[in-house]
Amino acid sequence: MKRSLTLLALLLYSASAWADEPGFGQRPLDVSLDGHRSDWLFNVTTVSITVLFLIMAGILVWTSLVHRDTPARKAHYEHGIGKKHLMLTAVISSIIFFGVDGTLLYNSFTDLSAAFYKFPTKSENPVVIEVYAQQWAWNFRYAGADGVFNTPDDIVTLNEMHIPVDTPVMLKMKSKDVIHSFYLPNFRTKQDAVPGAITQLWFQATQAGNFEIGCAQHCGVSHYKMRGFLTISPKEGFAQWLKDEAIEAKGRYDEADADAHWGWDWEI
Ligand SMILES: [Cu+2]
Incomplete structure (x- = not known):
């Protein structure tokens, strides 16, 4: 216990020292015509994965609590995954895949052809x-x-x-x-x-x-x-x-x- 507290204190200390660095959390100044495209992708990716992480971590914590072991509870294996569950999983995955990844992919290709590969004549x-x-x-x-x-x-x-x-x-x-x-x-x-x-x-x-x-x-x-x-x-x-x-x-x-x-x- 003492050891883990020391480790935690050390971790917090180094994290705070890192956060004190000048420019922490800031990107270099954008002085270009097309740099905003990369920044947009960066922002959308960061927000998307943060939201998805919070949802998934939330579900994990919630299920661990609701289905936690108690003396009265017995494990049972006879209920397989039903068609309804499979459908639900497929729908949610498709929404995430086509919604988030699709948006990122579409914008990446648009940016490449509208800026990166559009060499000046x-x-x-x-x-x-x-x-x-x-x-x-x-x-x-x-x-x-x-x-x-x-x-x-x-x-x-x-x-x-x-x-x-x-x-x-x-x-x-x-x-x-x-x-x-x-x-x-x-x-x-x-x-x-x-x-x-x-x-x-x-x-x-x-x-x-x-x-x-x-x-x-x-x-x-x-x-x-x-x-x-x-x-x-x-x-x-x-x-x-x-x-x-x-x-x-x-x-x-x-x-x-x-x-x-x-x-x-x-x-x-
Ligand atoms: Cu070099």
Whole structure:
């Protein structure tokens, strides 16, 4: 008894310490056009499973009390499950399955086609960036003034991605070594970067600010250090950044440095 009380006290203590963490119970700020879709799914799933859990746990507790053992009670096995019970079970299960799971499934597919797979077209003038993942960093490449990737005027950054607000951004990714996953918590989106393949991701920011880029795929001992920084600027600020970086890029370009020429032709 004493031991279980100590254990309970310890558990309560650690739970309260956890709850005191800054940001507990809060999601990262959503600064994206479509992040609300994931949040909606998350909320509906959480509410649904909480309600179902309470109903099921309630029934379990109620039946354990009503049918508990008493000296006068004898076990009897002759009453099998009747057709009525089977029907009732089937109806309740169907309501839960088609109601809850059906809603989630329908909305997931709608969101995927209306947002995730609805890549921006050329006429929408997306900002296009090549992302090259490696253990344990993110390399970014902008085409520069000529609009062609892997040329001397490319702007190449390490762990630093700049994008404008209110403009679609299109990424194409590759990996140098193992599978990584480009993760933007503030956009509720992520995509794997896979060696030997090109994957793509698009998103759009609704407000300016500084945010983080994570790697959501365990990719080696320093996976936890694979952290990038995302700067979202007003359109003029982004244009200015591109201009400034273009001057720097020309000075930094080294024809002989083969490792630095990891870019590829943008393939649609
Ligand atoms: Cu990684």
